[in-house]
Amino acid sequence: MTPRQQLAEAVQRAASRTVTQESASWCLASVTAVYTDGTVDVSTALGPIARVRRLKAYSSPAVGDRVKVDFNADGNCIVVGALATS
Structure with a gap:
């Protein structure tokens, strides 16, 4: 691979x-x-994420809940809430 190709890939x-x-x-x-x-x-x-802030509307979190997590461009995240169970 030429130096130019290496630079382009980098x-x-x-x-x-x-x-x-x-x-x-x-x-x-x-x-x-x-x-x-x-x-x-x-x-x-x-992987795991520790101590994620949750929206106030998600008022009764429980271990095992399936949740939606939103990430912003800075890498911060927030738990939006639990998904409905069937």
Whole structure:
């Protein structure tokens, strides 16, 4: 591989990481711990996240709840609420 090709691939990898890190997104998760300060621990497909703030409307979190987690461009996240169970 030529130096020019190596540089082009490095730039492409860096751009891809930047776009991924700076975009807002969401995922599904399971609640693994509930705290009295308005936070919960969740387990996502990408790994665990500790002490995630939850919306006030999600007032009765429980371990095992399936929840939606929103992420902003800065990497901060919030638990929106539990999904309906069938």
